[in-house]
Amino acid sequence: MTRVVLASGNPGKLRELAALLAPLSVSLIPQAELGITAVPETGATFLANALLKARHAAASARLPALADDSGLEVDALGGRPGVASARYGGPGLTDAERVTRLLAEVETAPARGARFRCVLALVAPWGEEAVVEGVVEGVLAARPRGTQGFGYDPIFLVPALGRTFGELPDVEKHRLSHRARAADAARPILARWAARLRQPA
Numbered sequence: 259m260t261r262v263v264l265a266s267g268n269p270g271k272l273r274e275l276a277a278l279l280a281p282l283s284v285s286l287i288p289q290a291e292l293g294i295t296a297v298p299e300t301g302a303t304f305l306a307n308a309l310l311k312a313r314h315a316a317a318s319a320r321l322p323a324l325a326d327d328s329g330l331e332v333d334a335l336g337g338r339p340g341v342a343s344a345r346y347g348g349p350g351l352t353d354a355e356r357v358t359r360l361l362a363e364v365e366t367a368p369a370r371g372a373r374f375r376c377v378l379a380l381v382a383p384w385g386e387e388a389v390v391e392g393v394v395e396g397v398l399a400a401r402p403r404g405t406q407g408f409g410y411d412p413i414f415l416v417p418a419l420g421r422t423f424g425e426l427p428d429v430e431k432h433r434l435s436h437r438a439r440a441a442d443a444a445r446p447i448l449a450r451w452a453a454r455l456r457q458p459a
Contacts, residue, residue, distance in 0.1 A: 260284045260452035265315035265325035267296060268344075270408035271437075275326065278432060278441035282448055286324070294318045304328065304341055305389060308379035316381040322451050324444070328376035328436060330410045332360070332398065334367035343410070353409055357402055361413065370398040374414060374423075374436040378444050380451075388447045392439025407431065 262284045264272055276286045289296070297314040301307035304327040311325035329343030339346035339360070347359045364370060373395045380388045394416075402412035404424025412424030416434070423431055432438045 260448075260455050261321050262286055262448065263292060263294070263315045263319045263321050263323040264288050265294075265296075265311035265323050268408075271326050271328075274428075274432070274435075274437050275324070275441065277428065278438055279445065279448065282445060282452060284448055284452055289315050289319070289323075292319050299327070299341075301327075302341065304375060304377040304391075305379070307341060308377045308389065309381070309387070312379040312381040312387075316383055320383045322383065322448070322455075323381045324448075325379045325381075326376060326437065326440075327379075328374065330360075330414065331373050331375055332364060333371040334364050334369060354402070357410060357413055360410070361398070361401070364398060372396055372398050372414065374410075376436040376440040378440045380444060380447055382451055386451075388444075390440050390443035390447075392436040392441070392443070394434060394436045394439065 260283060264275065264286050266272065267288065267290055272288055279286060294315055297311055299307045301310055308325045308327035312323045315325065316323035329340050331337045331340050346356050373393055376392045378390050396414050396416050399413045399415040399422050402424065403422045404412050406426055407423050412422055414423045
């Protein structure tokens with residue numbers, strides 16, 4: 259079993275990524291379990307932050323590292339909250355409070371188009387790097403619906419299904435989410451790295 263460091267302390271991301279990468283012979287380890295502290299997310303884009311986090315974790319653990327930087331982009335807000343999704347509205351707010359604030363801000367918007375974007379950065383201890391991305395389009399619901407998932411899932415409505423991510427069981431969400439699409443692209447890279455690490459020195 260190949261150990262891969264997850265450069266995140268978000269339990270929702272760990273749960274989803276562990277499930278999405280389950281077909282591989284890798285063990286996803288939160289960086290905190292290895293004594294690695296989170297690096298400040300100072301990048302202006304998902305790509306910059308994902309690479310920043312993955313490089314820090316890989317260098318600290320001397321293991322392959324995976325970092326997820328993702329968020330909600332709302333058309334009526336010019337793409338906000340975007341990279342600031344987890345910090346939207348200021349520090350200390352709960353997911354529910356961020357959702358309430360966001361809905362208030364778009365209450366009178368004529369259109370409610372939005373998308374979830376996920377960038378996964380993979381960094382190997384021998385210096386190889388890869389970046390993959392997943393995007394899913396949707397609209398903002400008028401109110402939160404469902405208790406599944408985390409973050410903005412209860413207000414992200416998938417028009418083709420008529421349900422929010424908060425109303426989808428994991429097995430359905432993992433077929434179409436932004437994180438699932440990024441993980442699909444990441445799996446062959448991680449499989450190749452795991453095979454390399456199993457080779458005798």
